[in-house]
Amino acid sequence: MSSDYFTIAIDSLKSDLVTGFDLYLSSKTGTEPVLYREKSLPFDERIRERLRENKISEFLVKNTDRKAWVEYSVAVLPEYLADSSKPVEERAGILYESAQGLVQELLTNPKSEDLVAQSREAAGGMVDFLAKESTSFYELMQLTSYDYYTYTHSVNVFVYSVSLAQKLGKSGPELDEFAHGALMHDIGKRLIDNDITNAPGGLSEEQWQQMQMHPVHGYEILLQQGETSQIALDVTRHHHEKLNGRGYPDGLKGDEISEWARIATIADIFDALTTQRSYKDAMDTFPALQFMKEKMSDELDPHFFQTFVALMAGR
Numbered sequence: 468m469s470s471d472y473f474t475i476a477i478d479s480l481k482s483d484l485v486t487g488f489d490l491y492l493s494s495k496t497g498t499e500p501v502l503y504r505e506k507s508l509p510f511d512e513r514i515r516e517r518l519r520e521n522k523i524s525e526f527l528v529k530n531t532d533r534k535a536w537v538e539y540s541v542a543v544l545p546e547y548l549a550d551s552s553k554p555v556e557e558r559a560g561i562l563y564e565s566a567q568g569l570v571q572e573l574l575t576n577p578k579s580e581d582l583v584a585q586s587r588e589a590a591g592g593m594v595d596f597l598a599k600e601s602t603s604f605y606e607l608m609q610l611t612s613y614d615y616y617t618y619t620h621s622v623n624v625f626v627y628s629v630s631l632a633q634k635l636g637k638s639g640p641e642l643d644e645f646a647h648g649a650l651m652h653d654i655g656k657r658l659i660d661n662d663i664t665n666a667p668g669g670l671s672e673e674q675w676q677q678m679q680m681h682p683v684h685g686y687e688i689l690l691q692q693g694e695t696s697q698i699a700l701d702v703t704r705h706h707h708e709k710l711n712g713r714g715y716p717d718g719l720k721g722d723e724i725s726e727w728a729r730i731a732t733i734a735d736i737f738d739a740l741t742t743q744r745s746y747k748d749a750m751d752t753f754p755a756l757q758f759m760k761e762k763m764s765d766e767l768d769p770h771f772f773q774t775f776v777a778l779m780a781g782r
Contacts, residue, residue: 469658470530471494471531472500472529473530474528475520475526475527476561477519477556478524478559479540480515481510481543481547482512483509483510484509485506485507485508486510488505488529489502491529506535514550528652532641533571534576534578534579534736536568536674537568537686539557540568540569541589544561544593545589545592556606558596558600559596559606559610560650564603565568565589566589566593566622569582570622570654574617574618576655578696580691583634583690584693587647591626594615594643594731597630603744606621611626611757618753620739621650621651623734623738623742624652624653624734627737629645629719630778631775631778632727634777635730641742645731648696648701648702648731651703652682652701652703652731654703655680655681655686657688659677659680660677660679663678664725679707679737682703682707683716686700686703698725698727701728705717705728706731706732707735708739709765709767710729710768713766714766723735726771728769729768730764730771733767733768733771736776737756737759747780760772
C-alpha cells in the first residue's frame with residue numbers, strides 16, 4: 468500500500484452519515500488505490516453489507532484527510548461504544564483505533580489542538596465502555612501495541628490507568644477527567660525534537676534535560692487549550708513523579724503526589740517496560756511486574772501497585 472494512505476475498519480463508519488473524507492479501496496493490480504466513496508456522500512448499511520459479501524473489511528484514507536477522519540471517529544465513538552448489539556471485541560478494536568489516531572494527530576499536526584476539547588467527550592465514552600463491559604479490559608489487552616510509539620503508548624497508558632482506577636473504586640466525573648489526562652499525558656512530547664524522543668539508545672545530559680520538560684510542555688498545552696480539570700492537568704504534569712522524590716519535573720514526594728498521578732505512573736512504567744524499543748526488548752507481563760516490585764518499591768504506591776498486579780492476573 469502507498470505510504471500516502473492509512474487503513475480504517477469499515478465497521479468504524481456510522482450508517483447514513485457523511486464522512487467528510489474520501490474512501491478508497493486497494494487495487495488488485497497493485498496500482499494506486501481506487502476511489503470508492505466521495506467525502507460528500509453518506510455511508511449506509513447497503514454499502515457495508517456489499518463490502519462484507521466481497522470479504523472487504525477495510526478502507527484506505529489519504530493521510531491528508533487524517534484530521535477529518537479523527538474528528539469524525541472521535542465524534543461517533545461514544546455512541547458506537549454504547550451499542551451493545553455489537554460484539555465487545557469489535558467495539559474494543561474501534562476504541563483502540565480511534566484513540567490511537569487521535570493521539571497521533573495531536574502529536575504530529577500543530578493545527579490539531581482543537582481536538583483536545585473534542586477528546587474529552589470521547590474519553591468519557593471510553594470510560595463507560597470499560598466500566599460496563601466486564602471483558603473490555605482484556606479485549607483491549609489483546610490489542611495493545613508492543614512496538615513503542617508515543618501515540619500507542621498514550622493509548623496503552625489510558626487503558627491501564629482507567630482500568631486500575633476503576634478497580635480501586637474510582638468513578639464519576641473525576642474518573643472521566645482522569646481518563647482525559649491519561650490519554651493526553653504525553654502530548655508535551657510534541658515539542659521535543661524527534662531525534663530525542665526516537666533516540667536509539669541513551670540520551671546525553673542535555674537531551675535528557677529536554678526530555679524531562681515534556682510534562683511541563685503538556686501541562687502548558689492543555690492550559691492553552693482551555694483545560695480546567697485540575698486532575699487532567701495534574702496527571703499530565705506529574706506522571707513521572709516518584710514517592711521517593713527522585714522524579715520530575717517538580718521533585719514531588721510522598722503525599723505531595725496525588726492518587727491520580729500515582730495511578731498514571733504505574734501504568735506509564737508498566738507500558739514502557741512491556742513495549743519493544745530499538746535499544747531493548749519488551750518484557751513479558753509478570754517479569755515486568757516483578758522488576759517493578761524489586762527495583763521500584765520506594766517509587767510506587769504499594770497498595771495501588773498490588774491492585775495493579777491483581778488486575779493483570781485477572782483477580
